[in-house]
Amino acid sequence: MKKLLTLMTLGVLCGCTQPEAPSSFSLSPVGYDSLAGWGQEDFASLMPLLREECHRLTQLPPETLLGGSDAITYGRHPADWGNACTALATATDAKTYLETWFQPYETGTQAFYTGYFEPQIPASLTRGGEYQTPVYGRPHDLVRAKATNGQMVSGRWVNGQFEPYYDRAAIDGGALEGQGLEIAWLKNPIDLSFLQIQGSGRLILPDGGQVRVSYDGRNGQAYVPLGRVLVQQGELPADGVSMDSIRNWLETHPDQMMSVLERNPNYVFFRRDDGNLAQGPKGAFGMSLTAGRSVAVDRSLVPFAMPLWVETKLPYGAGQPATWDHLVFAQDIGTDIKGAGRADLFTGWGASAQSIAGNLHEHGRMVLFLPRPPAESAAQ
Template sequence: MGRRRIAAYLAMALLLPGTAPWAQDTEPDLAEAPTVSVLDFDDLSGWAADDHAAALATFTATCGDMRAPDWIAVCNMAKTQTPDSARTFFELFFTPVLIQDGTPALFTGYYEPEIEGARQRSARYRYPVYRMPPEALEIRPWLSRAQIEQGDALSGRGLEIAWVDDPVALMFLQIQGSGRILLRDGSHIRIGYGGDNGHPYASIGQEMVRRGIYNAHQVSAKVIGNWVRRNPAQGAELLRHNPSYVFFREIRDVSPEAGPKGAMNRSLTAMRSLAIDPAYVPLGAPVWIEKTGFRGLRRLMVAQDTGSAIKGPQRADVFVGSGPGAGKLAARIKDEGRLVVLLPIQRAYAMLVEDNI
């Protein structure tokens, strides 16, 4: 360690009286033991050119919810920083750690969809957005998508949050897990994930390929939507191939300007918030990404969300924003690269020691 890194290490020890320098929380059991490499900030391609102040603002938005003593200490230090000291803060109190399990890195994108709707059902708005029925919490799995849509298990119970006019957009809303329903008076209803029916997700695109409707390279969200709208009866049956069904909750405590809530129950920041696998990356941790491909990124982000498809130390989902433009951008992100998590110094070196035992 350089002189500045040693000073930071000693500073953290003073910030954590009574805590062993190598102490860390109990980590969850992992299916495969990963390899851990401690890097230097000079190893991070593009590090010096990033907007560290923007990353600091995103980090401080959620670090106060982290409960481990070392994270609490780092968060308290973060809140005393100015934009000009942001880069020095990260370099002084964190260590870059590369965690790998042999699986190539994969970055995808996600967004907050917007869909037109209404509070009341009408001839146009006839597809319901449901709250979670209480029995679906107890019976696992509960009814399938086909049983929900073709039966009356939810009708007449007041579980409808709103009604929308597009079943394809509603399914993509369920896949994303959150979104905004735009009302005709210019206001909107913000909704977040409220639970599911316990059935596994089945890909509509893969099913279209299996049926010979399209080749794999032709399938996209837009193609699926257009085909279902051109073939309403067959399209409804196709969508029911996916037995998974997501329920929502109405979110009232987020301003229209703020992003949707992530797994930390705080608003996400476009192009600074990241969904990760918390088995490898602590929620709230700064994460450096080096993404190749479409609109390559060299950027310090913050792990503020999770996702059922985000599994492994080198798997991440970039939150790109809200609305149709963000949706188009998110759909184009499927890139390789590298993910490096920034950990408090003693936690990082403790992982290295454990990995070498």
């Protein structure tokens, strides 16, 4: 989703303390027999996903850096996937194919999983009635420039001087009015804030139609978690922060709603995305995200396209979280997804997806599947 790029996790939303994320890992080869639930995986559903990944990889120059730690010696460039993708063309069984062409590696660190989803929000393409909160497209004067420390920053040029872009309060106050940037209208600023946190969403129109909007940049201001603000103000307990509790507080305190929302100066802009609504939004790797199969990772440690074996639990509702052991693919990134063993699972769209994403914060195991070098795969 190119999320804030991708959608923010519960940790970003609330500012909760999360496990210390190791900045590197060492890889140790393991056997497929060590993977819990490997024999029960839905291998038939993996074939089209593997083919889509190989198709995406063939669109990139062979020397493109997909990312990844130096500990990963093979699989960081599309060229490393050439033989595996060629073999996939005639493969008929995903289990046999994966076991032949990929070697599982333990990361040596405990994994930590959160979730993100694509929200569905009531909206109108024209202003009127209860639809008074604009969804803005990217402003024409929002640019990126290199700061004196070499980092790229967002801002605007004013009389030859580069300045920070308008913050949330200024934009709420009308700084962008009259520029024709409105691409839709929502019922309230709370819906807009949560859409911006996720980085993409489906707008449900009054006639029942749907329009997807996707991330198209941000103002460059620092992100301040609303949950942290409410905890600091004594409005929520530190262990009681969730998407639902934040929304409930904002809705029941309309006189304080805007002042709290504007404590977060970060502001996200969108573009209309006319892609296939039967699929998920595009991730940073350029592929449509698949619920339960796409994850956001720290690209400095895990390359795009990398298959990952996940062993964790998902919060499906009442009772204890259900064990969840599945193969996923590194197809997205996120501002808060940092460190080895850190991943954000895309859960899809709708009420169930929102519930799982909002309550997923579980430890677990992560195993990387690296493509085997040609000689090794031939021996295998």
